[in-house]
Amino acid sequence: MLKVYWAADDSLPSGDRGLAYGDGLFETIRVSRGQAPLVMHHLERLVHDAMRLGIRLARPEIESVFASALERYGALYGDADWILKLVVTRGTGGRGYRPAAAVTPSLFLFHASLPVLPPASGVSVDFSRIPLTVNPLLAGIKSLNRLEQVMAASEIKEPIFELLMSNADGHVVEGTRTNIFLHTPNGWVTPPAKSLAVSGVMRRQVIERLHTVGEPLRESDVEMADLLGSHCQGLYLTNSVLGVVPVRNLAGHDLPAGNQLATICDPHKRPD
Structure with missing residues (x-):
């Protein structure tokens, strides 16, 4: 009980x-x-x-x-x-x-x-100075222990919408409140579940939908160079409140931004 x-x-x-x-x-x-x-x-x-x-x-x-x-x-x-x-x-x-x-x-x-949602045209994002440590026994659990995210989120200043956090190996893992999906010429990439502090429900929804529609997807480590390099065809943030949010600018670098992932995966997207 x-x-x-x-x-x-x-x-x-x-x-x-x-x-x-x-x-x-x-x-x-x-x-x-x-x-x-x-x-x-x-x-x-x-x-x-x-x-x-x-x-x-x-x-x-x-x-x-x-x-x-x-x-x-x-x-x-x-x-x-x-x-x-x-x-x-x-x-x-x-x-x-x-x-x-x-x-x-x-x-x-x-x-x-519901908080004010970000514009469909995309948001500006930067990298956090706060490292993210994930205990393997607690990986993915949305536990009440979120101090690293609290410290990182306190750094967010307008017009930045979100900060991306990296682990001790320098891999970009997730945002303070979001998971990430990278679109490349070879398909979609998202950091592996074992590396995540929070394995989001929306992340699961996106993975399931991409598999259903036959889009190639792999779980793999993501480097800063992957996000800022020429192979980046789009970067998306996901969580169950916001849905799918395209990133149009990362650390001062303009990125390709569209609504492709939201069209495929966002359960909250209302018809135009």
């Missing part, structure tokens, strides 16, 4: 391990016209990655709470798109880092209006 806390409850338990140690994970789900196109991917990842952390969740229970959240908050937004955030923690119990033997997980639900 879960302990469920709604946004209006104002009852965050002071001993919760998510608050004390970042002992948990979260999902940020975009709701469009009363539907969440990627919700099955979100809930599947939430349950799977919680298990990787030793937090047991029952998928039917999560689905039931999600349905209740749509009903509870949907009327506030009408036909407008909005955001539902699910935060799961191990719960309350145990002194210090070691959790108690029997701990009941907590689920916190928050809602917000």
Whole structure:
């Protein structure tokens, strides 16, 4: 069983391990016209990655709470798109880092209006000075431990929309809040899942769609030179709130920008 806390409850338990140690994970789900196109991917990842952390969740229970959240908050937004955030923690119990033997997980639900989306013509992006370190045991998990991304995101200044982060080997891995896809003459390239701090739900959607339509795709390390060189035919940012965002300028260098990937893959793209 879960302990469920709604946004209006104002009852965050002071001993919760998510608050004390970042002992948990979260999902940020975009709701469009009363539907969440990627919700099955979100809930599947939430349950799977919680298990990787030793937090047991029952998928039917999560689905039931999600349905209740749509009903509870949907009327506030009408036909407008909005955001539902699910935060799961191990719960309350145990002194210090070691959790108690029997701990009941907590689920916190928050809602917000959809942020202003970037222009379809593309955005300006730069490289972060903050290195990204990925523990292999935690690779891809959208855990509550996001301090590197917080520090990197604090460097973002207008007109820069996003900063790309590199690992200790100098490979460009992801943005502060996005995954990346590079279009080359030989097809699409995205950094391998094992190198990612967050393996996004939208990243999964894009990979599945590219395979479905027969577009060549490989998961491979990406260098700065790959992004700034002549073989770059387009660079795209993805996440489940923004969808697919083309990059038109990277570190002062103009890049080819189009909507090809969004046309193929973006579940939130509305007809013109």
